[in-house]
Amino acid sequence: ACTTAPPPAPPPYRGGESLSRPVPCAPGFAVPAPALPLSAPFLHATFLSRPVAPPAVPPRQRNLTRLSRRRPPRSPMDLPVVDLAPFLQAAAGDAAPAEAEEALRALCATVSASLRDTGALLVKDPRCTAADNDRFLDVVERYFARSDDSKRLQERPHLHYQVGVTPEGVEVPRSLVDKEMQDRIKSMPEEFQPATPKGPDPKWRYMWRVGPRPSNTRFKELNAEPVIPDGLPEWKETMDSWGAKMISAIEVVAEMAAIGFGLSKDAFTSLMKEGPHLLAPTGSNLLRHGSEGTVFAGFHYDLNFLTIHGRSRFPGLNIWLRNGKKMEVKVPVGCLLIQSGKQLEWLTGGECLAGMHEVVVTKRTLEAIELAKEQNRSLWRISSTLFSHIASDATLKPLGHFAEAPNAHSYPPICAGEYVEQELSAINLKGKVAL
Numbered sequence: 001a002c003t004t005a006p007p008p009a010p011p012p013y014r015g016g017e018s019l020s021r022p023v024p025c026a027p028g029f030a031v032p033a034p035a036l037p038l039s040a041p042f043l044h045a046t047f048l049s050r051p052v053a054p055p056a057v058p059p060r061q062r063n064l065t066r067l068s069r070r071r072p073p074r075s076p077m078d079l080p081v082v083d084l085a086p087f088l089q090a091a092a093g094d095a096a097p098a099e100a101e102e103a104l105r106a107l108c109a110t111v112s113a114s115l116r117d118t119g120a121l122l123v124k125d126p127r128c129t130a131a132d133n134d135r136f137l138d139v140v141e142r143y144f145a146r147s148d149d150s151k152r153l154q155e156r157p158h159l160h161y162q163v164g165v166t167p168e169g170v171e172v173p174r175s176l177v178d179k180e181m182q183d184r185i186k187s188m189p190e191e192f193q194p195a196t197p198k199g200p201d202p203k204w205r206y207m208w209r210v211g212p213r214p215s216n217t218r219f220k221e222l223n224a225e226p227v228i229p230d231g232l233p234e235w236k237e238t239m240d241s242w243g244a245k246m247i248s249a250i251e252v253v254a255e256m257a258a259i260g261f262g263l264s265k266d267a268f269t270s271l272m273k274e275g276p277h278l279l280a281p282t283g284s285n286l287l288r289h290g291s292e293g294t295v296f297a298g299f300h301y302d303l304n305f306l307t308i309h310g311r312s313r314f315p316g317l318n319i320w321l322r323n324g325k326k327m328e329v330k331v332p333v334g335c336l337l338i339q340s341g342k343q344l345e346w347l348t349g350g351e352c353l354a355g356m357h358e359v360v361v362t363k364r365t366l367e368a369i370e371l372a373k374e375q376n377r378s379l380w381r382i383s384s385t386l387f388s389h390i391a392s393d394a395t396l397k398p399l400g401h402f403a404e405a406p407n408a409h410s411y412p413p414i415c416a417g418e419y420v421e422q423e424l425s426a427i428n429l430k431g432k433v434a435l
């Protein structure tokens with residue numbers, strides 16, 4: 001239970017994804033902490049064992065003793081907003097007094113609990129700024145504004161579209177081909193049912209490989225080198241930089257989640273090493289497909305480990321929480337949304353379920369379109385999506401105590417690359433070869 005009163009609720013949300021206001025984020029708080037193997041020496045070793053670049057926060061905020069024992073602020077999406085700064089500071093070597101250690105442990109427990117209980121989480125990482133997000137959106141908008149033919153030069157169907165561009169009309173939403181999912185949808189209360197896609201997604205996507213690639217892998221197509229479009233000199237640096245920052249945020253969340261679950265700190269990150277992480281912005285042409293109800297991405301889960309989203313300039317993304325509730329995504333300024341993917345589900349023996357989501361043109365999208373027209377801005381809806389992955393040659397199986405989870409038997413050991421290929425086949429990304 002809370003030991004102090006919770007902070008006041010943030011002001012009501014009024015804007016679109018691009019207009020949302022900053023949400024205050026308490027740097028630490030107390031929640032009922034599970035019995036974790038976190039004695040002070042252990043915690044000290046845990047947080048100090050890997051050099052992490054110190055976050056860019058003013059010195060007065062860098063005092064870990066300021067960690068309070070309050071509940072996390074709730075975002076307008078009713079998800080906790082977890083500030084990663086205290087964990088980063090501890091990892092960077094700032095002394096963590098006992099009180100701060102307790103708060104850090106509580107922070108880790110909040111991360112794991114949110115992934116387990118809702119499938120999603122909002123985080124603030126001082127290294128990932130709104131300006132970085134904007135610079136990324138600007139360059140990707142410029143790319144998608146090109147003609148279809150010129151974008152198709154970056155299409156790599158023989159690499160299962162895992163690098164370069166995926167044109168509209170290729171990816172098939174899982175809910176269109178998965179009978180079990182269709183039955184699940186029918187059993188949902190009407191107000192929470194997803195939109196029904198009529199065929200393949202009309203969204204484009206660019207897959208940009210982030211981070212080091214394995215020198216030796218059984219899964220070469222999943223680990224191909226990135227495709228660089230010509231005529232955009234700022235592309236590589238912008239994509240690499242935003243991709244690396246988002247991966248850094250995911251790695252911290254993965255470490256915090258592992259600690260919160262009572263696993264070793266690197267239980268997930270050791271498996272992510274040289275994984276086929278993809279900065280994977282979607283590009284949806286609102287001029288061509290901007291009518292209300294258009295389904296840009298039909299109801300689906302992500303096949304990777306954890307997905308992280310910065311802000312898009314247009315609303316439209318809906319997510320489902322584990323309790324079945326559908327939620328419009330409104331990423332507060334300076335925050336990142338994280339959703340669990342199928343590989344996390346596998347590693348936790350089904351204790352964390354992959355989060356479902358869809359992208360649909362809504363009334364709020366239409367309002368944002370009108371505003372963009374008035375301001376003479378791009379009418380391509382770009383998402384700031386990054387898929388973090390478990391390395392293709394690593395084995396997916398329930399880790400540690402999750403091997404005893406009630407549904408662990410549904411997650412037999414499988415090579416991550418093999419699993420990804422199966423999923424890509426199901427959604428029409430693998431098996432199509434250019435004629």
Ligand SMILES: O=C(O)CCC(=O)C(=O)O
Pocket residue numbers: 280282297302312317357358359382383384385
């Ligand atoms: O376009 C978005 O906002 C999210 C896209 C999406 O659902 C996905 O990439 O899986």
